[in-house]
Amino acid sequence: MREISKHPVLSFERGKRIKFLFEGSPVTAYQGETVAMALYRNGIDVFSESPKLHRPRGMFCAIGKCSSCMMRVNGVPNVRTCILPVREGMTVERQKGLGEKPSKAVKYPPPVIREEKVAIVGSGPAGLSAAITLAENGVAPLIIEQNPRLGGQLIKQTHKFFGSERENAGKRGIDIASEMIESVKKAGVEFYLNSTAFGFYEGKTLGVFAENKLLKIRSKYFIFATGAAEKMIPFEGNDLPGVFGAGAAQTMMNVYGIKPGENVLMVGAGNVGLIVSYQMLQAGINVKAVIEAAPKIGGYFVHAAKIRRFGVPIYTSTTIKKAIGERRVEKAVIVSLNKKFEEIPGTEKALDVDTICLATGLIPSVSLLAQSGVRMKYVSALGGYVPLRNKYLRTSLPNVYVAGDITGIEEASTAILEGEIAAYSILSDMGKDVEKELSDAISELSELRSGPFGAKIVFGMKEVQYE
Numbered sequence: 001m002r003e004i005s006k007h008p009v010l011s012f013e014r015g016k017r018i019k020f021l022f023e024g025s026p027v028t029a030y031q032g033e034t035v036a037m038a039l040y041r042n043g044i045d046v047f048s049e050s051p052k053l054h055r056p057r058g059m060f061c062a063i064g065k066c067s068s069c070m071m072r073v074n075g076v077p078n079v080r081t082c083i084l085p086v087r088e089g090m091t092v093e094r095q096k097g098l099g100e101k102p103s104k105a106v107k108y109p110p111p112v113i114r115e116e117k118v119a120i121v122g123s124g125p126a127g128l129s130a131a132i133t134l135a136e137n138g139v140a141p142l143i144i145e146q147n148p149r150l151g152g153q154l155i156k157q158t159h160k161f162f163g164s165e166r167e168n169a170g171k172r173g174i175d176i177a178s179e180m181i182e183s184v185k186k187a188g189v190e191f192y193l194n195s196t197a198f199g200f201y202e203g204k205t206l207g208v209f210a211e212n213k214l215l216k217i218r219s220k221y222f223i224f225a226t227g228a229a230e231k232m233i234p235f236e237g238n239d240l241p242g243v244f245g246a247g248a249a250q251t252m253m254n255v256y257g258i259k260p261g262e263n264v265l266m267v268g269a270g271n272v273g274l275i276v277s278y279q280m281l282q283a284g285i286n287v288k289a290v291i292e293a294a295p296k297i298g299g300y301f302v303h304a305a306k307i308r309r310f311g312v313p314i315y316t317s318t319t320i321k322k323a324i325g326e327r328r329v330e331k332a333v334i335v336s337l338n339k340k341f342e343e344i345p346g347t348e349k350a351l352d353v354d355t356i357c358l359a360t361g362l363i364p365s366v367s368l369l370a371q372s373g374v375r376m377k378y379v380s381a382l383g384g385y386v387p388l389r390n391k392y393l394r395t396s397l398p399n400v401y402v403a404g405d406i407t408g409i410e411e412a413s414t415a416i417l418e419g420e421i422a423a424y425s426i427l428s429d430m431g432k433d434v435e436k437e438l439s440d441a442i443s444e445l446s447e448l449r450s451g452p453f454g455a456k457i458v459f460g461m462k463e464v465q466y467e
Contacts, residue, residue: 002041004257004283009158009172012257020090027092034148035081035092036062036069037256045241045328047071047081051097056327058241062248064146064196065229065365071095075103083194085148111214116142118426119206119217121197121368122225124152125412126404128180129419130223135187137427137434142217143184143191144208149255150184150191151177152227153247154412156254158282159275161413173412174254200372203397221399221426224369225419228362228383228405233267236322242329246276246359253283261355265332266290267320273359274303280357281310288351291318291334293341321348323356332356362409374400381460382408388464391442392425393418401425408460417445 004012015031022039029038036047036059046056047069060068064083073079073092077099081092118134118141120127127143128150134141149155157173184191195210206222208215230245232238244252244260246268252258264285266277269292277287290307295317297304304314317337324331336347363384370376375388375396387395387402394401403418424438449458 002043002259004253004259006284007257008282010174010254010257014257018086018088020086020088020092022092023094029086031086032148033086033256035071035073035084035086035090037082037252037258038086039081039092040252041256041258046094047241048095049097050239054096055239056241057239058243058328060232060243060248061230061245062251063229070099072099076106077102083147085194109213111216113216113218114142116217116219118142118221118223119144119219120223120225121206122152122227122404122406123147123150123191124225124227124404124415125154125176125180126227126406126415126419126422127152127223127225128177128184129416130225130403130423131189131419132180132183132187133420133423134427135184135189137423137432139427139430140187141189141223142219143189144195144197144206144210144217145191145193146196148194150181150193153250154180156247156250157412158254158279176412197368200368203372203374203400219399221401221429223401223403223419223422223426224406225402225404225415225422226365226368226406228364228409230358231361231363233320233358233360235320237324237329240323240325240329241327242325242354243323243356243358246272246357247362249276249355249357250279253279253285259283259285260357261329261353262286263288263353264355264357265320265334265351265353266357266359268292268359268361269294269297269299269304269314269316270359270361271299271303273357274299274307276357276359277312278303278306278310281307281312287312288353289334290314291320292316293319293337295339319343320356324350329354329356362405364406364408366406369395369400369402369406372397372400377464379408379460379463381456382464386464388466390466392428392438393422394425408457408464410457414445414448414457417441417448421445 019026045058048057062082064080069082070078071081072095120143123145154173154177192210197208199207206217249260252260321333321335332351336344376385389395401422403422404415420441424434427434
C-alpha cells in the first residue's frame with residue numbers, strides 16, 4: 001500500500017470503503033477518490049499499452065489533460081480514469097492501443113440547452129475568483145469543471161504564499177481554496193463537476209458532457225480559465241509508469257494521501273520543483289536528488305534551502321539521460337551539461353529511483369479557444385500558444401474573456417487578479433458601475449508583475465496584448 005500515514009500539515013479524511021472489479025479481481029477503494037488513484041494506491045502501475053510498440057503506460061498528469069491513464073470502464077474505452085470517481089461494482093480493464101469499440105451501444109437523451117449570462121470554464125483560482133466577483137455584483141455564473149473537485153491547483157498547494165495581505169501572504173494554497181470554494185457555494189453559484197467541455201462553436205455555444213448527458217450552453221459571455229498542462233521533455237524511457245508531472249505528484253500526495261514512490265528524482269529546480277520536493281519530504285518520501293539543466297536554480301533561495309537542510313543534493317547543469325525499467329521506473333541516468341547544454345561524455349550517473357518527477361514547465365490549455373477561432377500567438381515567455389487579448393482580458397471574440405494560466409504561466413496570485421479583471425470587465429460591459437474596481441485590479445496586477453520574476457511575463461505580454 002502506498003498510503004501516507006502521517007503528515008505534518010495534512011490529515012486525510014478518507015471515505016467509506018467500496019469495491020470495484022479490475023480485470024476480474026476485486027479492488028478496494030475509498031469513496032471520493034478516482035479510479036486511477038485507487039489502482040495506484042493498490043500497487044497497480046500499468047493502465048494501458050501504447051498502440052504501436054505495446055509499451056506500458058501509467059498515470060502522468062492526474063488532471064485529465066493527457067491520455068496516459070485511459071482505460072476501459074464498464075465496457076467503454078478511452079475513459080480518463082484520473083478524473084473518474086470510483087463507483088461500487090464498476091468494471092475496469094487495461095486498454096490495449098487505441099481500444100476496442102464499446103461492448104454495447106449507449107443511447108443518450110436529447111441535448112439539454114441552457115441559456116446563461118456568464119459561463120466559466122475551469123474552477124481554479126482564476127475561475128473561482130471570477131465567479132465570486134460576478135456573484136458579489138448580482139450576476140450568477142455557471143461553472144464547468146472537468147475534475148471531481150473545485151479549486152484547480154490550489155487544492156494541493158500546502159506551501160504558504162508570499163507577497164502582501166491582499167495576495168494571501170502567509171496562507172497555504174489549500175486554505176485559500178477552501179475559502180474561495182466556500183464563498184462560491186454560499187453565493188449559490190451553480191457548477192458542474194466531472195464535466196468535459198469538448199467544443200466551443202461560433203463563440204456562442206459550449207458543448208459539454210456532464211452527468212451522463214449532453215449540454216449545449218449558450219451564454220452572452222464566456223470566461224475561459226482552463227489552466228495549463230504538464231510539459232513532457234524528451235529522454236529515453238520517458239513513457240514508463242513512474243514518470244509523473246510535478247502536479248500529478250502533488251495531487252497524489254496532498255489530495256489523496258498517496259505516495260508517488262519511495263525514491264524520487266526531481267527534474268527541474270524552479271519554484272515548482274523545489275516546493276514539490278519539500279512536500280515529498282514532508283510525506284516521508286526519499287528525494288534522491290534535484291537536477292536542473294540551467295547553470296543555476298530558477299526558484300527562490302528559501303525553497304532550495306529547505307530541501308538542502310534535509311541533505312538533498314541539487315545538481316545544476318545536469319539533465320536526465322534516460323529512465324530504466326521493465327514495467328515501471330527502476331533507475332534513472334543523469335548526465336552533466338556544458339555551457340552549450342551539450343552532454344559531457346563520461347559524466348553519466350545512475351540513481352536507484354522508482355519515480356521520476358518532471359517540474360519542467362507547463363503549457364497553456366488553449367485547445368477550445370483555438371478551435372473557436374480566437375486569435376493565437378506562440379510566445380515562449382508565456383509558455384506556448386496563448387490567446388491575444390486586451391488589458392481587460394477580452395480576446396479577439398468580443399464576448400470571450402480569459403484568465404489564469406491560459407493567458408501565460410504565472411502564480412496563483414496573478415490568476416486570482418485576472419479572474420477579477422475578467423469579471424469586472426464583463427460587469428462593466430453589462431452597465432454595472434465597477435470602473436474603480438476594474439482599474440484597481442489592473443493596477444494591482446501590474447504592480448505584482450513589477451518584480452524580477454515578472455520581467456519575463458511583462459516582456460511576453462507585449463507580444464499578445466492589443467489596445
